[in-house]
Amino acid sequence: MVTRLRPTDSAAARVWDIAAQVPDPEVPVLTIEDLGVLRDATVTAGEVSVVLTPTYSGCPAIDQMRDDVTARLHEAGYARVRVTTTLSPAWTTDWMSEDGKRKLAAYGIAPPHVRSALGDGPVRLQLSIKCPRCHSPNTREVSRFGSTACKAHYECLACLEPFDYFKPH
Incomplete structure (x- = not known):
């Protein structure tokens, strides 16, 4: 939060x-x-x-x-x-609002996953990027950079739609 x-x-x-x-x-x-x-x-x-x-x-x-x-x-x-x-x-x-993340998904861009620190250990990221259209986790990264450097380009293997993923950092 x-x-x-x-x-x-x-x-x-x-x-x-x-x-x-x-x-x-x-x-x-x-x-x-x-x-x-x-x-x-x-x-x-x-x-x-x-x-x-x-x-x-x-x-x-x-x-x-x-x-x-x-x-x-x-x-x-x-x-x-x-x-x-x-x-x-x-x-x-982490500074993005929850409302902003919902707006991204509605716009067709997968929002960044929440990062969670595990004590003094490393930060873990959720590895499964869900399609913002059909919500399938069956996706693959096409390119580390999407329409902007902040986003990666993905493809949904379930509905076959391309989409951007807002990379967490």
Whole structure:
């Protein structure tokens, strides 16, 4: 379960709520809040500041996200807007909302499986990727990279449909 970082201060919470509605440019069914890349929102001395964490350091969508957040906040009446990115802590699929994972599946992309740490041992991943269409676990990886670097390309051997799988990290 991911702790939501929505600010408690009403001015910052309003900024967060506006930024939270920005869709992910690569998977437009998700918002940046669903994806977990929206990390902070503050208002200080008349300047609005939003912090985003890209899904990985070379994510090409982060520039579009920054532009879209800036545009939305300008449209909402904020004149001074600063959107920055941070790589620390690194983004993880654990930050995705459960609602976001449901939206991915409904959109035809298999959501990342929950990672679970076993004490001090290694992190284990569920190895069976279920088809988001027919829910069969009888699938195979076609390519480690799908339509974006965040996703792998799979094929369902039951219904024969291709699909992307959002890789956990």
